[in-house]
Amino acid sequence: xxxxxxxxxxxxxxxxxxxxxxxxxxxxxxxxxxxxxxxxxxxxxxxxxxxxxxxxxxxxxxxxxxxxxxxxxxxxxxxxxxxxxxxxxxxxxxxxxxxxxxxxxxxxxxxxxxxxxxxxxxxxxxxxxxxxxxxxxxxxxxxxxxxxxxxxxxxxxxxxxxxxxxxxxxxxxxxxxxxxxxxxxxxxxxxxxxxxxxxxxxxxxxxxxxxxxxxxxxxxxxxxxxxxxxxxxxxxxxxxxxxxxxxxxxxxxxxxxxxxxxxxxxxxxxxxxxxxxxxxxxxxxxxxxxxxxxxxxxxxxxxxxxxxxxxxxxxxxxxxxxxxxxxxxxxxxxxxxxxxxxxxxxxxxxxxxxxxxxxxxxxxxxxxxxxxxxxxxxxxxxxxxxxxxxxxxxxxxxxxxxxxxxxxxxxxxxxxxxxxxxxxxxxxxxxxxxxxxxxxxxxxxxxxxxxxxxxxxxxxxxxxxxxxxxxxxxxxxxxxxxxxxxxxxxxxxxxxxxxxxxxxxxxxxxxxxxxxxxxxxxxxxxxxxxxxxxxxxxxxxxxxxxxxxxxx
Ligand code: ADP
Numbered sequence: 001x002x003x004x005x006x007x008x009x010x011x012x013x014x015x016x017x018x019x020x021x022x023x024x025x026x027x028x029x030x031x032x033x034x035x036x037x038x039x040x041x042x043x044x045x046x047x048x049x050x051x052x053x054x055x056x057x058x059x060x061x062x063x064x065x066x067x068x069x070x071x072x073x074x075x076x077x078x079x080x081x082x083x084x085x086x087x088x089x090x091x092x093x094x095x096x097x098x099x100x101x102x103x104x105x106x107x108x109x110x111x112x113x114x115x116x117x118x119x120x121x122x123x124x125x126x127x128x129x130x131x132x133x134x135x136x137x138x139x140x141x142x143x144x145x146x147x148x149x150x151x152x153x154x155x156x157x158x159x160x161x162x163x164x165x166x167x168x169x170x171x172x173x174x175x176x177x178x179x180x181x182x183x184x185x186x187x188x189x190x191x192x193x194x195x196x197x198x199x200x201x202x203x204x205x206x207x208x209x210x211x212x213x214x215x216x217x218x219x220x221x222x223x224x225x226x227x228x229x230x231x232x233x234x235x236x237x238x239x240x241x242x243x244x245x246x247x248x249x250x251x252x253x254x255x256x257x258x259x260x261x262x263x264x265x266x267x268x269x270x271x272x273x274x275x276x277x278x279x280x281x282x283x284x285x286x287x288x289x290x291x292x293x294x295x296x297x298x299x300x301x302x303x304x305x306x307x308x309x310x311x312x313x314x315x316x317x318x319x320x321x322x323x324x325x326x327x328x329x330x331x332x333x334x335x336x337x338x339x340x341x342x343x344x345x346x347x348x349x350x351x352x353x354x355x356x357x358x359x360x361x362x363x364x365x366x367x368x369x370x371x372x373x374x375x376x377x378x379x380x381x382x383x384x385x386x387x388x389x390x391x392x393x394x395x396x397x398x399x400x401x402x403x404x405x406x407x408x409x410x411x412x413x414x415x416x417x418x419x420x421x422x423x424x425x426x427x428x429x430x431x432x433x434x435x436x437x438x439x440x441x442x443x444x445x446x447x448x449x450x451x452x453x454x455x456x457x458x459x460x461x462x463x464x465x466x467x468x469x470x471x472x473x474x475x476x477x478x479x480x481x482x483x484x485x486x487x488x489x490x491x492x493x494x495x496x497x498x499x500x501x502x503x504x505x506x507x508x509x510x511x512x513x514x515x516x517x518x519x520x521x522x523x524x525x526x527x528x529x530x531x532x533x534x535x536x537x538x539x540x541x542x543x544x545x546x547x548x549x550x551x552x
Pocket of ligand 1: 279284314317330354383
């Protein structure tokens with residue numbers, strides 16, 4: 001028994017935790033060796049003393065005396081304290097206590113166990129400091145992210161507005177040059193005629209760029225609308241190859257297709273899918289040497305996914321650039337200077353094509369990536385563009401009106417020609433538009449087949465419509481004073497014009513603008529810049545539908 005007690009006493013004495021026993025008056029009754037080290041004072045110095053001057057509360061809110069008194073009274077079991085021993089650095093300790101009830105041999109006492117927490121607290125402090133720094137960095141990141149989003153939105157809005165603004169003057173350039181090309185070839189000197197043709201081609205190119213910018217902003221703002229239908233993917237691909245024949249023949253580049261006859265129908269937007277293939281094929285042509293080949297293959301993966309590969313043996317794409325080329329406005333620098341013995345490849349695009357392709361593919365629930373061994377001097381490693389697309393993508397028509405509009409656009413040309421209405425009297429068109437140039441072009445294109453009336457404001461348009469009861473009204477949405485939408489609503493309430501076909505005539509192609517036109521009672525929409533042929537076709541179609549009673 002005595003041996004056991006001795007062992008216990010030694011254990012307490014040498015345990016690596018500071019143990020201090022206080023009497024009820026706060027004076028030290030016992031300290032073990034570790035406590036001697038913690039207080040940096042010998043047992044002899046500490047015994048019978050009060051240690052209040054060496055210990056303080058970690059938070060500094062209470063005194064050590066208050067702490068041990070509360071512990072003695074059973075009100076507090078644990079506290080964090082700082083021990084400041086003479087001639088030694090302070091240590092931060094967690095102190096736990098328990099009361100020892102006295103008997104005839106010894107008085108009531110308070111046992112205190114001091115655990116050195118300096119290291120832990122230092123680490124916690126560091127973690128807290130780091131957390132604080134991270135929180136600061138995080139809030140800076142959130143701020144710069146918000147700023148980036150704001151700038152990016154501003155850029156998209158700017159591009160969208162600038163592109164719309166460009167469309168109006170483009171209407172004049174394209175319209176007038178169309179008229180000259182169609183009607184004045186014999187009257188013009190050959191060189192002037194060629195210049196006009198060049199202006200016309202430049203206007204077409206600029207129109208494409210403007211449309212591409214609008215597409216990029218639609219994709220960035222998640223506003224790309226799809227009009228899906230069941231498609232024969234094989235036919236879509238072959239049509240796109242045929243469309244590029246003039247370029248592939250000139251460069252002696254052959255397309256080889258491996259597309260099974262028995263592919264299931266694909267549910268997607270025809271016009272957008274044509275855009276995807278035309279972009280990929282024209283890039284393959286653009287970045288390949290004369291006389292090379294382009295391969296197109298389509299296969300079914302797991303029966304519900306198409307895997308499309310467009311492979312060329314052109315200049316290839318550097319591995320580090322393969323992700324970047326799908327960002328808008330990104331062009332690989334080396335492309336501009338690359339040349340071979342056959343021909344030189346001047347990239348010189350806008351860097352928009354692939355970002356649009358990616359946006360369209362992803363909008364159909366698909367994925368696109370590129371594989372290439374990279375660019376090597378004087379060799380043609382080629383590039384392979386891969387697309388996977390669900391056969392039945394979960395996409396919907398965005399609304400019935402645009403569907404109607406779209407189906408209208410898809411009617412074959414022969415349908416229009418066969419069904420041109422035979423009229424004894426020239427129909428009258430009333431243009432209500434303040435854009436004089438556009439009206440002038442329309443007049444020149446249409447005046448042989450129609451009587452033309454023009455009003456430059458909503459108010460005068462209303463008067464003329466009621467007075468002349470035209471066969472069709474074409475009006476612009478942006479009119480000074482009474483705007484196009486309000487005017488259209490008024491026309492629909494008037495006896496004289498209730499059933500007159502009305503089409504909007506505007507540079508806006510945003511879906512909400514189109515919807516607004518239909519909502520205000522219009523029957524159709526003509527987008528500027530238009531070609532003369534487009535305008536004639538559209539107007540005939542509107543009149544024909546009217547005749548067949550489709551608007552009622
Ligand atoms: P661009 O109008 O410049 O062709 P794209 O977005 O279509 O714009 O392509 C971005 C860039 O990707 C191109 O400038 C070109 O550097 C590279 N690229 C695209 N397709 C190919 C290809 N088939 N072979 C080599 N480089 C290509």
